[in-house]
Amino acid sequence: MDEDFSLHQRLKAALHFTVGRLCEDIGGDGGKRFNKEVLAAIAETTYRQCGLFHSHLRHAKRTTVNSEDVKLVARRSTALYNHITRRSEELASTNQEQKERRKKNTGKRKSEDEETSVKRNKM
Amino acid sequence: MEERTTEVVFKKETVGKLLSLFFKDEKTKVSGDAVILMAEMLKIFVEGECGFSGHDRWDGRPTGSSPGCGVWDGAACLPRSRGANNFIMCRCPEAARRSQKQAAAEDCDVVDIEHFEKILPQLVSTHSTIPVTEFHSRSLFTFFIP
Numbered sequence: 001m002d003e004d005f006s007l008h009q010r011l012k013a014a015l016h017f018t019v020g021r022l023c024e025d026i027g028g029d030g031g032k033r034f035n036k037e038v039l040a041a042i043a044e045t046t047y048r049q050c051g052l053f054h055s056h057l058r059h060a061k062r063t064t065v066n067s068e069d070v071k072l073v074a075r076r077s078t079a080l081y082n083h084i085t086r087r088s089e090e091l092a093s094t095n096q097e098q099k100e101r102r103k104k105n106t107g108k109r110k111s112e113d114e115e116t117s118v119k120r121n122k123m
Numbered sequence: 124m125e126e127r128t129t130e131v132v133f134k135k136e137t138v139g140k141l142l143s144l145f146f147k148d149e150k151t152k153v154s155g156d157a158v159i160l161m162a163e164m165l166k167i168f169v170e171g172e173c174g175f176s177g178h179d180r181w182d183g184r185p186t187g188s189s190p191g192c193g194v195w196d197g198a199a200c201l202p203r204s205r206g207a208n209n210f211i212m213c214r215c216p217e218a219a220r221r222s223q224k225q226a227a228a229e230d231c232d233v234v235d236i237e238h239f240e241k242i243l244p245q246l247v248s249t250h251s252t253i254p255v256t257e258f259h260s261r262s263l264f265t266f267f268i269p
């Protein structure tokens with residue numbers, strides 16, 4: 001119980017830190033500074049928003065939540081849905097490139113191993 | 124002041140652990156890509172117009188106003204179905220920028236909790252899962268204030 005509580009607090013603190021940095025950037029753009037209380041308020045609403053996302057994602061009824069489920073959560077807003085879809089496509093193409101690179105490297109390594117074993121046999 | 128060269132994002136590990144915590148009882152996992160997309164959603168939630176090109180609105184209609192006006196206007200953010208969860212999700216991303224605009228309107232250099240409280244009724248409806256009165260309670264914020 002205590003462990004859960006301290007994990008919650010640490011995660012909230014991590015959220016608060018990033019919210020602080022984001023607000024620092026926004027404040028820099030607008031020439032304003034955000035008060036500590038406002039940062040705390042925005043961090044708390046962000047934490048609650050996570051809970052809301054969780055309640056939307058629960059309806060997936062599968063053991064693993066994937067990017068399609070996240071896109072469904074974003075569908076209520078057209079602009080957000082489009083942005084998340086674009087991001088999801090970028091991620092998919094990056095993953096594909098990484099897979100192909102790994103295949104090539106594995107292929108290279110295999111042929112090198114074969115060459116060395118052939119040389120050893122000749123000797 | 125040192126210029127920040129890297130973009131500020133929610134760390135994948137933080138968001139992953141947060142979602143895992145919520146899903147703990149249901150033994151549900153979240154894929155790597157889903158965590159990255161969720162981090163993006165949270166960033167948009169706080170920062171607002173980040174990542175949107177031009178002047179897109181949440182509802183896809185273009186803005187006609189001047190730069191720096193904020194991407195989302197309160198009226199434009201009405202969700203298609205007025206469910207409790209829809210409302211807070213569509214309106215809260217304006218939190219940081221609208222608070223800043225409120226402070227600018229009052230000619231203040233510091234964005235104070237009063238500015239956030241003033242824009243809150245526009246963001247939170249009576250149907251929302253987060254009651255407005257809860258945010259007026261200062262005790263809620265004492266955790267973060269040393």
